[in-house]
Amino acid sequence: MAEITNFRGEVQEAASDADREVEILIARVGERVRRARDRKGIPRRVLSEKSGVSPRYLAQLEAGEGNISIGLLQRVAHALDHKIEWLVGEDDPWSSEALRVADLFRTANARTQARVLATLSPEPVAAARAHRICLVGLRGAGKSTLGRRAGDVLGIPFLELNREIEEQSGMPVEELMALYGQEGYRRLEAQAIDRVIATHDTMILAVAGGIVAEPETYNVLLSKFHTIWVKATPAEHMARVREQGDTRPMAGNPEAMEQLRSILTAREALYERALAKLDTSGRTEDESLDEMLALIRSHDFLG
Known part of the structure; x- marks a missing residue:
């Protein structure tokens, strides 16, 4: 009887851990959507129009209460000009170093960008073109x-x-x-x-x-x-x-x-x-x- 109790307890504990991980993921996605929207100065209403996701659902998502589907999240990511991996990954995509590099690259001239890509990309730029x-x-x-x-x-x-x-x-x-x-x-x-x-x-x-x-x-x-x-x-x-x-x-x-x-x-x-x-x-x-x-x-x- 004790073994059954332990088994059930272990299953419940494992399920509880998985639920917590899901909650953490949902909260992380919601926070990153909100931060990306704030950084771009996009009102929630505008993001709704661009992504096709209702303002109410976006509000739930940003509050960490919305279990959004992959398809809808992809639409939100596209509307924010971000890759979906940035919203769900464990590494912080908004670290000061990452933001500075992204901003510098975006404003650099074509020759500088080509040199950066040649350094970072495993495929030569000329071959990619x-x-x-x-x-x-x-x-x-x-x-x-x-x-x-x-x-x-x-x-x-x-x-x-x-x-x-x-x-x-x-x-x-x-x-x-x-x-x-x-x-x-x-x-x-x-x-x-x-x-x-x-x-x-x-x-x-x-x-x-x-x-x-x-x-x-x-x-x-x-x-x-x-x-x-x-x-x-x-x-x-x-x-x-x-x-x-x-x-x-x-x-x-x-x-x-x-x-x-x-x-x-x-x-x-x-x-x-x-x-x-x-x-x-x-x-x-x-x-x-x-x-x-x-x-x-x-x-x-x-x-």
């Missing part, structure tokens, strides 16, 4: 036109990320944005980039201008592609878009040019992280193409 080239910059700079022509000259595939997303979803960009919203579309962009990386070692890719504002996605581009910032003056950006038959930038918006200048100014530091720069201002299409091909050769992007 393979022969993939990515063109970044605002619409109207010439990414699609020059990318397509460069691909023809070099005999390598050219893709536009938006067209890739449309083909996979079977829906135009406008409908996808209306259905999933900005955050949902950014997730589709990230997934499309992963597919491109998995299926192409040699290519030229043109991406939408705003993708550089998504830190995690842009870091993937910088690490897996040789990046070229294709730029122009605000006036030429606007004129080229209108020449394409799109009058939306100016329609009913007399301040459109000023807004365009503000966008360029705000994103300039992000575009500067590209490995190379091509200014198409005041140049013919053929002149810009020749310079792009020269950049690709001088930087040895295709080996």
Whole structure:
């Protein structure tokens, strides 16, 4: 009889220890979600909208009372621009050293970041980028036109990320944005980039201008592609878009040019992280193409 009592006691004690570990994990996840949200200055309501998790559930989670599923936690982590491992791991991801390194890396120029990655990554940076080239910059700079022509000259595939997303979803960009919203579309962009990386070692890719504002996605581009910032003056950006038959930038918006200048100014530091720069201002299409091909050769992007 004593043996049965001991056995039951040991089982109850083991179950109690497991329950305590689960409680500690839930409390740790809740605390880290709250700290990440506070650090980014994101109200709970905004995090709810970005993640699709209700404010009430987020409040329970942050209080250590919500036993959240892996799927929902992944959505919360994505909305906070963190990996899910950061929220559940035992090591403190917000140690002063980790935060300082992350901040320094985020604000460093492309050359410094490349040196850091070369030191920390077991795979050489050049090997990770393979022969993939990515063109970044605002619409109207010439990414699609020059990318397509460069691909023809070099005999390598050219893709536009938006067209890739449309083909996979079977829906135009406008409908996808209306259905999933900005955050949902950014997730589709990230997934499309992963597919491109998995299926192409040699290519030229043109991406939408705003993708550089998504830190995690842009870091993937910088690490897996040789990046070229294709730029122009605000006036030429606007004129080229209108020449394409799109009058939306100016329609009913007399301040459109000023807004365009503000966008360029705000994103300039992000575009500067590209490995190379091509200014198409005041140049013919053929002149810009020749310079792009020269950049690709001088930087040895295709080996």
